[in-house]
Amino acid sequence: MRRLIPGIAFLLLLLTGVTLTGHTLQSEVEVHYQNKVIVLLYHDVQEPEAAGFPQPSTVTTVQLDAHLQALKGHGYQIIGMEDYVRFALQGKSVPANAVVLTFDDGYESFYTRAYPILQKHGVPASNFMIGALSDTYHPDAEPHLTWDQMRELVRAGYGIYSHTYDSHRMLHTAPSGQPQPALTHPAYLTQRKRAEATEEYRRRIRSDLTFMNERLRAELGNHSKLLAFPYGAYNEETLQAAEEAGIGLLFTIREGINTAADRLVYRINAGEPYMTADALIATIRKYH
Numbered sequence: 001m002r003r004l005i006p007g008i009a010f011l012l013l014l015l016t017g018v019t020l021t022g023h024t025l026q027s028e029v030e031v032h033y034q035n036k037v038i039v040l041l042y043h044d045v046q047e048p049e050a051a052g053f054p055q056p057s058t059v060t061t062v063q064l065d066a067h068l069q070a071l072k073g074h075g076y077q078i079i080g081m082e083d084y085v086r087f088a089l090q091g092k093s094v095p096a097n098a099v100v101l102t103f104d105d106g107y108e109s110f111y112t113r114a115y116p117i118l119q120k121h122g123v124p125a126s127n128f129m130i131g132a133l134s135d136t137y138h139p140d141a142e143p144h145l146t147w148d149q150m151r152e153l154v155r156a157g158y159g160i161y162s163h164t165y166d167s168h169r170m171l172h173t174a175p176s177g178q179p180q181p182a183l184t185h186p187a188y189l190t191q192r193k194r195a196e197a198t199e200e201y202r203r204r205i206r207s208d209l210t211f212m213n214e215r216l217r218a219e220l221g222n223h224s225k226l227l228a229f230p231y232g233a234y235n236e237e238t239l240q241a242a243e244e245a246g247i248g249l250l251f252t253i254r255e256g257i258n259t260a261a262d263r264l265v266y267r268i269n270a271g272e273p274y275m276t277a278d279a280l281i282a283t284i285r286k287y288h
Contacts, residue, residue, distance in 0.1 A: 029075040031075075031096045032096070032097045032285075035093075035094070036257050037079070038076075038098070038100070038258070038288070039100045039266065039268070040270040041103075041267040042102070042114075044059075044271070045058070045064055045114045046060055048062055053273070054273030057271055059271050061114075063273075064117050065117050065120075066277040067275075067277055071280075072121070075097050076097045076099045077097050078098075080124035080126075080157065081159040083098075085248065088248075088249055088258070088262070091260060101118075101123065101124070102127070103126070103271075104128045105129070105144075106129025106130050106144045106163065108146075108149070110125075118158075127145070127161070128162060128226075128227075128251065129150070130165070130166070131216075145160075147219045151220060154221070160223070162226060163230060164208055165212035167182040167208045170182065171188070173185045174188050181231050182230070183208075183238050186198070186201040205237065209242060209247065224248060225247045226250075227247045229250065229253075249265055252265060255268050256287055
């Protein structure tokens with residue numbers, strides 16, 4: 001009987017995933033890419049039976065849950081924003097197949113609907129929020145995160161960053177014509193009957209970005225200074241204003257995969273009603 005014990009012990013070690021050297025056996029995970037990061041973009045999250053669904057830039061709770069299951073099932077590793085910041089700005093390593101989850105606009109659904117699903121899967125995510133919409137109540141607008149909700153999210157390890165303070169809006173650049181993104185165009189000053197001068201425009205956007213950084217610091221403590229461009233729009237003036245505001249990484253809506261050298265961050269739009277879990281994996285695979 002004693003001669004059987006080593007064989008039985010070895011079998012038990014195999015079954016429990018432990019080798020004789022004391023290291024855990026890891027299941028083979030396909031390496032899709034290394035030293036790169038894919039960043040996914042979401043906006044709003046609704047229940048499947050919500051009135052008016054589907055709407056652009058919206059996924060259901062069922063969709064989001066399926067996305068997270070699919071990412072895990074295909075070997076993608078979801079990392080936190082600060083891990084990505086250390087990779088991009090400090091040269092730190094990230095795991096193979098690294099993915100970052102981002103949400104734009106600071107909708108309250110990030111707290112009420114996305115947060116429980118993210119917790120269920122044990123994965124981090126970040127939200128780029130609009131300061132003015134959380135500071136001021138807008139009865140006609142979809143509910144946005146409160147600072148108390150954001151404080152709870154930050155304590156739980158989730159990230160809150162800037163989507164500008166009050167520049168996520170369109171404005172007129174002339175007495176007539178199509179409105180343009182506030183961050184990238186001089187405003188038409190109706191009372192003065194002229195457009196902003198270049199320096200006035202630069203001062204306005206620089207003040208917005210700087211003030212938003214201060215609001216985040218005052219409410220949530222020290223944080224990395226990051227910015228997601230409203231509408232994905234930017235120009236040389238916004239890049240300069242962001243640099244002067246000390247912002248290290250700038251998040252676009254251009255799709256691609258990121259290296260440590262990228263300061264203009266590519267993001268893949270995952271937050272649409274048509275984006276099934278299979279479609280998400282197929283879209284990601286185009287970039288690695």
